[in-house]
Amino acid sequence: MSDSHRVLVVHGPNLNLLGTREPEVYGTATLEEINGDLTAAAKEWGAEVEFFQSNHEGALVDRIQEAQSWADGILINPAGLTHTSVSLRDALVATELPIVEVHLSNIFAREEFRRHSFISPIAIGVICGFGPMGYGLALNALLEHLES
Numbered sequence: 214m215s216d217s218h219r220v221l222v223v224h225g226p227n228l229n230l231l232g233t234r235e236p237e238v239y240g241t242a243t244l245e246e247i248n249g250d251l252t253a254a255a256k257e258w259g260a261e262v263e264f265f266q267s268n269h270e271g272a273l274v275d276r277i278q279e280a281q282s283w284a285d286g287i288l289i290n291p292a293g294l295t296h297t298s299v300s301l302r303d304a305l306v307a308t309e310l311p312i313v314e315v316h317l318s319n320i321f322a323r324e325e326f327r328r329h330s331f332i333s334p335i336a337i338g339v340i341c342g343f344g345p346m347g348y349g350l351a352l353n354a355l356l357e358h359l360e361s
């Protein structure tokens with residue numbers, strides 16, 4: 214597939230707790246395991262991934278802004294900020310990079326407030342409800358988009 218596409222993978226607030234956080238909703242895989250699997254998939258597909266997790270909106274905005282200088286695309290699970298953050302959306306738009314949004318859970322099958330995403334309208338696509346596998350699907354889709 215792609216040769217040397219570079220992708221920033223962003224994990225939003227509380228995703229550092231994966232493995233123990235509401236396992237009935239988010240599963241038992243840790244963030245480290247998810248990142249490890251994604252690194253292996255990226256290698257197989259000839260791409261490079263860099264990871265960033267933060268519980269702080271401003272830190273996420275800073276890292277996203279920096280990505281404009283080196284990344285070819287952004288894969289993001291904005292977590293709770295999905296439903297609240299205009300600033301995160303604005304930062305993603307400012308990069309002018311293709312964005313893929315991913316969620317472990319099916320946000321449409323949960324509470325009403327999770328059904329609205331500030332990010333989805335500016336993403337090239339959204340993958341949700343497939344647990345950790347969603348990250349690989351999202352990366353695959355982003356790389357295909359970069360190749361097209």
Ligand code: DQA
Pocket residue numbers: 226227228290291292293294295315316317318319320327
């Ligand atoms: C989440 C869904 C969000 O609604 C929630 O706030 C999260 C995780 C998911 O991956 O399913 O923190 O983004």
